Structures are given as structure tokens and as C-alpha cells.
Amino acid sequence: MTRMSRVLLAVSLAALAAYAIETVSRSGSGAAGRDFTAFWAVTRELFRTGWSGLPHLYGAAFQRRAEAGLPSAGVLSPAIPFVNPPLGVLLVLPLAWLSVGAAAAAWDLVGLAALIAAALWLSGTRGLNDPRTAVALFAAAGVPTLSALGEAQYDLVLPLAVALAAVGARRHRWARLAIGSVVCTIKPELFLAYLVAAIRNPRRPAVRVAVAAVVAVAALSLLALGPRGVTRFVVLNQATLGRRFLPTHDSTILGELWNLVGGGLGAELAAGALTLAGLVALWWAWGRWTPASQHEWWLALSAVACGSLLLAPHLFVHDLVLLVVPAGWVARARAERGQSLGPVVAWTLALDLAAAFDSNTFTANLPVKAVPIALLLATVALWRALAASRADAAGRAQHREAGAAPAVGAALGAG
Numbered sequence: 001m002t003r004m005s006r007v008l009l010a011v012s013l014a015a016l017a018a019y020a021i022e023t024v025s026r027s028g029s030g031a032a033g034r035d036f037t038a039f040w041a042v043t044r045e046l047f048r049t050g051w052s053g054l055p056h057l058y059g060a061a062f063q064r065r066a067e068a069g070l071p072s073a074g075v076l077s078p079a080i081p082f083v084n085p086p087l088g089v090l091l092v093l094p095l096a097w098l099s100v101g102a103a104a105a106a107w108d109l110v111g112l113a114a115l116i117a118a119a120l121w122l123s124g125t126r127g128l129n130d131p132r133t134a135v136a137l138f139a140a141a142g143v144p145t146l147s148a149l150g151e152a153q154y155d156l157v158l159p160l161a162v163a164l165a166a167v168g169a170r171r172h173r174w175a176r177l178a179i180g181s182v183v184c185t186i187k188p189e190l191f192l193a194y195l196v197a198a199i200r201n202p203r204r205p206a207v208r209v210a211v212a213a214v215v216a217v218a219a220l221s222l223l224a225l226g227p228r229g230v231t232r233f234v235v236l237n238q239a240t241l242g243r244r245f246l247p248t249h250d251s252t253i254l255g256e257l258w259n260l261v262g263g264g265l266g267a268e269l270a271a272g273a274l275t276l277a278g279l280v281a282l283w284w285a286w287g288r289w290t291p292a293s294q295h296e297w298w299l300a301l302s303a304v305a306c307g308s309l310l311l312a313p314h315l316f317v318h319d320l321v322l323l324v325v326p327a328g329w330v331a332r333a334r335a336e337r338g339q340s341l342g343p344v345v346a347w348t349l350a351l352d353l354a355a356a357f358d359s360n361t362f363t364a365n366l367p368v369k370a371v372p373i374a375l376l377l378a379t380v381a382l383w384r385a386l387a388a389s390r391a392d393a394a395g396r397a398q399h400r401e402a403g404a405a406p407a408v409g410a411a412l413g414a415g
Contacts, residue, residue: 005134008345012137016116019141019149023108026101036104036152039092041066042082046089047096054224057086058232083237086221088154088186104152111156112149115140115321118159121167122328124335132331135341135348139327142352144320147359153318154186162194162325166301169206177206178213185214190319193308196279197301200286251358251371252315260367278311285383289390296389298333302326303382310375317359320371323351326382347381350374 001009045066046053056062063081082088095103119136127133148155161183168177184191198207222230254271282304289300305326309315331344354370 001129001131005131008138009134012141015141020112023105023149026105037100038082040100040103043089043092043096055226055229058229058236081236084186086224107152108149114157114160118163119324119328121163122325124332131341132335135331135344136328138345139324139348143355144317148318148321151318155318155321158322159324174209177209181210181213182217189314190312190322191308192311193282193304196282197286197304200283250315251369252312253372256369256372275311282307295333295337296386298329299382299386299389302329303379306375306379306382310372310379317355320355347378
């Protein structure tokens with residue numbers, strides 16, 4: 001490990017330790033992030049009512065009762081109602097018996113540990129002296145992580161779910177693949193490009209397992225909620241999105257266009273058309289090639305990971321913790337070829353600065369969002385790296401064939 005890698009490792013460990021210490025200290029004050037307050041409140045109410053309360057989970061009366069049960073001191077009122085799929089309640093359910101502050105701290109610490117584990121696993125690091133360790137922890141210690149911890153968001157566990165699904169698909173470990181795929185459905189809007197790539201994936205058994213697991217959980221959720229519960233879920237999500245999430249604060253294509261042209265139906269239609277075009281382009285590109293090496297798989301999957309965030313219909317800064325996924329894969333691809341990891345660090349830092357720019361109080365209302373631009377550049381750069389890798393592999397194959405021809409001729413002549 002170089003001196004720069006040691007410095008990067010020390011800075012990353014210090015930042016992650018500071019995040020953990022701040023999380024523990026926050027639990028003593030009884031405070032919790034706005035989003036987690038909503039998660040905890042409905043989970044607590046469901047814990048009190050039992051499974052019979054599931055059909056009413058997304059009803060106004062149920063959520064009012066849940067919010068009424070919150071302690072008044074040191075707790076923020078929920079910024080939004082609970083709008084996630086029922087699986088989100090099951091994940092928080094083990095913490096329902098804790099106070100909201102303690103539950104939020106426990107959830108954050110578990111999420112932070114899951115994020116670190118995912119970053120290290122995805123990078124394929126072999127120990128503390130491996131430069132990939134420093135890069136992985138640097139990716140995990142960025143601005144999106146701090147934002148996700150502030151809200152105690154689900155996003156922190158999503159990179160580990162992606163890692164489970166990816167390893168399960170690659171090694172035919174179907175249980176891992178199923179668990180990872182199901183957990184990703186907590187925020188399905190962040191995985192549109194993954195879905196397109198999965199459908200076009202030649203490893204059809206993996207796709208069938210993932211789809212079967214997701215469909216099974218969706219069917220169980222529908223049965224538990226019933227027709228009225230499903231209707232309430234849809235209505236609540238539509239009302240919440242329309243009332244709370246103005247596109248001007250979204251780090252998405254829609255947010256970019258909304259700020260540039262002043263919003264309206266035209267911005268929505270243009271953003272929808274661009275998103276659809278991006279998904280169609282991915283469908284076309286993914287179906288045109290067969291990976292020649294694991295190196296190409298890492299690069300292609302990294303491009304899909306960045307593209308999925310770029311094409312997400314709804315994206316906040318805390319959702320960008322999923323960038324540890326492509327950072328780990330690219331670091332792995334470059335390390336296995338003996339290439340420098342400097343570009344991965346620079347790319348991670350650039351995306352971190354873009355996230356900080358979009359979330360800063362002084363720049364949040366500017367007409368240009370930095371994150372969509374950074375994600376677009378990263379996605380294009382990864383596809384170009386994949387094309388260069390393929391061209392290099394083709395050149396080496398031609399060179400081997402050209403070198404083999406004289407030897408074959410000589411052998412025939414001797415015969």
C-alpha cells in the first residue's frame with residue numbers, strides 16, 4: 001500500500017468512526033431523523049395492533065394513531081407518511097420495542113456496518129494492506145452516507161443487498177440472490193436499469209430465481225394488505241409525491257429539467273422521454289455483447305449501477321450511497337489488471353462534491369443540479385472503458401493468431 005493509500009485509509013476510518021460516535025450520541029438525546037420517525041411510528045402501531053392492522057397500514061387513521069403515539073420531546077414530526085412497501089415494516093419490526101431515539105441509533109449502526117461490509121465485499125479486498133480497502137472505505141465515508149444516517153434511511157442496507165444478489169447470480173447461490181433481490185424492492189425506483197440488465201442477462205436461471213423471489217414477496221404483500229390496503233398504498237404514494245417531493249429538489253433528470261425550464265408538463269414529458277430512451281439504449285447495448293472476461297463484467301455492471309441512479313424517477317442525496325457498488329466493482333476490475341486505483345478515488349470524490357453541491361443550503365435552489373451531470377459522465381466513461389477493454393482484448397487475440405501462423409507453417413513444412 002502506498003503512502004497516499006494509507007492517508008486515504010486513515011481519513012476514511014476517521015470519518016466512519018465520527019459517524020458512528022455521532023450516531024451513538026444522538027441516541028442519548030432521544031432524537032431521530034424525520035424519515036425514520038415515520039418508519040418507527042407505524043411499526044410500533046403495527047406491533048401494538050398485530051398482523052390484523054396490516055390492511056390498514058396505509059390508511060390515514062392508522063398513520064394518525066401512529067404519529068399520536070410519538071413522544072413529544074426531542075423527536076421530529078415525520079416529514080412524510082410511511083409510504084414504503086410492507087417489507088420495510090418487517091425490517092424495522094425488531095426495533096419496535098426500543099424508544100425512537102435508541103431504535104434510530106441501532107438502525108443507523110446496523111446500516112453503517114452493512115454499508116462498510118458491502119463496500120469491502122464488492123471491492124474484493126484481501127486485507128488492510130490492500131489498496132482496495134482504502135478505496136472502498138473512502139467510497140463508504142462520503143456525503144451520501146452522512147445524509148442517510150441523518151434520516152436513518154433504508155438506503156444504507158441496499159448496497160449489501162446488491163452485493164448479495166450479484167454474488168448469488170454469479171456463483172449460483174440462489175438463496176443469496178433471492179434475499180438480495182427482495183431487499184432491493186424497498187426502493188424499486190433506484191433499480192430500473194438493473195431490471196433491464198437482468199431481463200437481458202444471458203444467465204437465465206439467475207433471472208428466474210430473482211423474479212420468482214420478488215413476485216412471491218409481492219404476492220404475499222398483496223394478500224396481507226388486501227384490495228383496500230393496496231388501493232390506500234397507491235393513493236397515499238401519489239398524494240405524498242405530489243405534495244411533498246417537488247422535482248426542484250430531486251437530483252434526477254426531471255429535477256434538472258424542472259429547474260432549467262421552470263417546471264410543468266413539458267419538463268415531465270421530456271424527462272420521461274429521456275429516461276425511456278436511456279432504458280432502451282441500455283436494452284440494446286446489453287443485448288449486443290457477451291462478456292469475454294470477468295473484468296468486462298465488473299465494468300458493465302458498474303455502468304448499469306450508475307445508469308440506474310441517473311434514470312431513477314426519484315433520487316435524493318442519501319440514495320447515492322449506492323455509488324459504493326460501482327466504486328467497489330471498478331476498483332476490483334482495475335486491481336485485477338494491475339491498474340492504478342487513482343481514477344476510482346477521483347471519480348468518487350467528484351460524485352461526492354456533486355452530492356454536497358446539490359444538498360448545500362446555498363446551492364440547492366440553483367437552476368443546475370450537479371449529480372445528474374456527474375452520473376451521466378460516469379456512465380459514459382464506464383461504457384467507454386468497457387469498449388476500450390473489448391478492443392484491447394480483440395487486438396491481443398489477433399496478435400496471438402498472427403504469431404501462431406508462422407509456427408503452424410513451419411510445422412507443416414517440416415512434415
